[in-house]
Amino acid sequence: MTIHQPQSQSNLLPAQVPLERALDLTGHRSLLLVRVDFQFDHEKSSLSEQVSKECARTNAVVLNVAVDSSIRPLLFPVLVRTLVDRALSHFLPVPSLVTATLNHGGSNHSGSRPMPRDVDRPALFEALRCVAQDLAGGGPVVVLTSTPVTNDLDFVDFIDYLRNSDPSSAAGGEDFSDACDVHRHRHPHGRRTLFRWVGLLPCDVILPPTWSTDRRFCHVANTGDGAQTVQNWLQSPTVRDKILRVTGGNPRYLQQLLQSMPSDMDDLVVRPGRALTGLAGQLRDVLVCAGKPLRVKTLAHLTGGNDLIVGRTINAMRDAGFINAAPDQTGWMWACSRSARALKDDVPADKIKKINNDIADLTIEHWFVDGDPANLQDAVWRYLEAGNVSKALEYGLEAATIAEGALSTRNALDIIEQLLQLPTDPLTYRKILRRGSRLSATLGDFGRAAGYAFQYLEQTGTLDSEQLRGELARVFVLAGHVSEAIGVLTGTIHGDTDAQFPETANNIALLADAYRIAGKLDESLVTCRKYVGPTVAEVSLAYGSIYFRRGEYGEAERHYTDAANVSGAPWDVVARARHNLGLIALSSERYTDAARHLHEGLQLCEAHGELRGAALGRYNLGIVMEHMERFPLAERLLAVAADTFLLSGQKQLVCSALVTQSDLMLRLGNLKQAHQLAQRALELATKHHIDYSAATAKVRLGLANLERGRLGLASQWLTEATEWFRETHNRSDLSWALSYLIETATENGELERAQQHVDELWDTTADAGNELAATTRLCEATLRLAKHDHAEASRLAQEAFVLFERVGQREGQIRSLNIQSQALISLGDVFTATEIQQQARAMLLQLAEVLPEATRPRFLSRRVFATLTTTTQTDFSVAGRQKPQSDQSIKTPDTSHKAHKEKPPGLQSAHPGIPKLLGNSPLLRQALDFAAKVARSEMPVLLLGETGTGKELVARGIVNISQRASKPFVRVNVASFVENLLESELFGHERGAFTGAVTRRSGAFEQADCGTLFLDEIGDISPKMQVSLLRVLQEGEVVRVGGSQPIKVNVRVLCATNRDLERLIREGRFRLDLYHRICGFAVKLPPLRERHDDVVLLATEFLLARNEESNRQVSLSSGAIQVLKKHPWPGNVRELDQVIRSAHLLAEDSVISPAVITRSMSSFRIVPTQPDDAIVGSESIGSMDAATRKLEVEMIRQALEQSGGNITRAAELLCIKRPRLSLKIKEYGIFVPTTKDP
Known part of the structure; x- marks a missing residue:
């Protein structure tokens, strides 16, 4: 679209006055129209006639200036001249019709007030006419007071029109960030007046x-x-x-x-x-x-004075797709400047200065009349722009004083900073520095306040006023320069009698506080005793702070309570006392009391405009709300506190707020935001050398990576933080960091390292509160569970639950119940474990109900709740008795022995859900009952047992009574494939992926989609395939060999192995994270040698099967039965079946003799090598592990004997750490002799 010149009357601008006629008389040329928007109708007719007369002249620029009646009459001429200057400097190169409007803040001018009575109308019109004639170069001038014809067309419309019409033009490519001169002043009725340029599209x-x-x-x-x-x-x-x-x-x-x-x-x-x-x-x-x-x-029609609303409006427009400009290009849409400060560079500087000085003089005159501080501040700014130093200083200090008294501290500080740039005498300069230091401290910008204070000390030789000493020292204390504060205050104490003066007494209390902060508690107490001033509250507050720093919370609470209850105590003292009482209650885990005290202190700070104290109150109240699990309220409080700290320049508090927000996001499961907040805190803390905040940020980064499964990064961040806490003797934060590091090491399979951290954690939390003590027990329980010390894990988890319950920490209770249930499942107490899991799940859902609906899924998907949220709780007893479903969908043929309709007396199926596995042994029935209970869940199951114990039969039985019984069942023996072929077997391959891959093939995961995949001999899988398998189990998708597109699969995985996976994990040959993925529940099948009563029954069953096949009736002699009972059966049920088959063939008559059984056993003898899951004390020949254990036991016994039972000395003799020796003694069950020391 292009800009067109007017060509006919039909596309000229109509108006409510005879303007069409005027434009027509000009021959469609330019016109300068100066319009004053007052509603005095009695002059409209005469002005309309003037329009008709003046429009007959040609060759002028059309300019429409509307002046609202709320503008001060004294400023009319200067402001109009400024507007006209700017309008012409911007738009003369572009042939256009331009409107520049000064209005009352709204687009509808019909509501404007009449012209004030004190306006000299002829003088005003003459001033406008002179301005216009000067700029028009003799062109026509029209002064019009009717309702504007273009009053609601924004200047930004015109800019946008030019920008879209001809991007190469000067107007289209110009930066219009200062083109809108928005000048605000206080309206007599409390409203704010907005001056804004308004432009009109040409020829429309x-x-x-x-x-x-x-x-x-x-x-x-x-x-x-x-x-x-x-x-x-x-x-x-x-x-x-x-x-x-x-x-x-x-x-x-x-x-x-x-x-x-x-x-x-x-x-x-x-x-x-x-x-x-x-x-x-x-x-x-x-x-x-x-x-x-x-x-x-x-x-946007930006008619209000709320910059925040304007900014949000622009962002909303951009998000909705209505603004194509980048965020940094929207400044042209609105600007907040002070009149002539934003004039174009091509306007002469001396002219700008004169305009500013004239306006400032007029404004000062008006200020003397109405006393409006806004007028005084406006005049100061204009004097500064005009370079009038003397008047800027004179009225600047007055304006700063008035602003400070009106709680407009930021305005006062802005003025002070400008005054500091002016050349002045030393006395005035020191006065301004002192004022700047005090104002900065009020705003909470203690770094800037300390900078001003240092400059003041450099400018002066001595401090001759106690009040001055107190001001500077307080600034130094707040900024962290405690030694400088002590140096300033040292001259305060001249004797006990001086302390009776209020200024001296306050300085003594401040000196005591400085000594306390510096860690010189004895000097602080001595100084406090000199404090005998008129106010008792300050000394009580000082005493409370000293005892709080010492950790004597009882004494501290008593003194703080005294300070808060002193009649007539200063509000700031009461607020600090309440705040500190809240912190003591928080440290003592009395969260309700903490919330009450902090809220009272917060109200006091807000009532007196103390932003820093209010922000601190919100920050600590947010922490309390997080402990009370009121997460949405905690999130709001922390966000507001962080914004306040940021605005006031409190870098350390900003870091603390960001870290606490990150911690809250971690608890809510918002890992991305938690990581971003912690990263911001770390960057800010590193930049400003805030070591403590950097360490706490590293802890949160470690936790975020731990939740994401990035164990290496998590360990790195947590280790760095732990080392710093250890070096600085920060026991509380060290304890928390250690607990997270234990969790990381345990999950990563570094059990020895985790044990070392657990021992250190016990020492660190010896006298800790309930929550830390509970966390310590929970960490130990987690480690015990990983070491399969299930009884101890259950006991510790129960203790942790009780301690968490005392402080109302439901998340800790849920985690404790979860650990306890897993331990009980492994111990075989399935019913109790199920009840505990149901209790934990109910608590988890109750905890999630307090969260916003959008937050709940992330919260429930947290790693620590995974086993609770993915397990479907069902009635296991019913599942175990359910009739088996059809096995037609099973893809792998069943090659095991057949089931028989008639069972011999006493022989039954070990479980109705698994009919093909026979036996009456309590161990077998217990294992199968547990398998039936977990069958209905979607959790993975790991079947453990020696070769021939029936692991595949149990897997098939689990499928038959599961919800996927009618879905595909695929079996893969991973030990029967080499690595490359196994990858193709599991994940499939594309055509041409390798030699021989002539067609595309689906893998086992795709074939088992929506069903069950049984991976037999999982302990023999290679490390590389472990990584690939882990990725599939984590992501739920596979990528074929030679392919690139992931394929989503929904598969339940059952695994089986005869290997000792725990030992493989310790040796680094099996991944711990993969173990956790495949072992949702572990079912251990007993070997046949532990099922003595089942041997004869199974042999009889197998013999009956052979008789039916051969139509020959053969039985076992009593001697043969005794031989069967004495045999260890290393091949388990499979070996027994083969022996009976052989004996049935070798038997010469109807009775199988002992000799036949012995001969059959020798034919199928298995070399009795020690299986991988052998017991710890085995001493098989050639077993290096057994030899190593035996050597360790002997060395430990000798060391204990030499040390007289002193474990510490024994550890020194063995050159190992005491915790490790204690663990070995407990592991091997070594008796510790009574110590010989008295």
């Missing part, structure tokens, strides 16, 4: 619904009026490149308009006004419904 028409439709530009002020007229205009064939402008918001009507728009509609300009934020999304939906390929420009 504002078309109210009742006007002619033969126009190119249509402006609809209310989309509910004149619908038919607007639609007629939209459909008019005589006007192309139509531009529709909509003010206000009626999306339904707008949608009707859009749907009726002709195809040649070129542009749509929508300005919804104040309802912009909510309407933007509606407009987007309207445009989608209309289906029109339109360029949409939604432009």
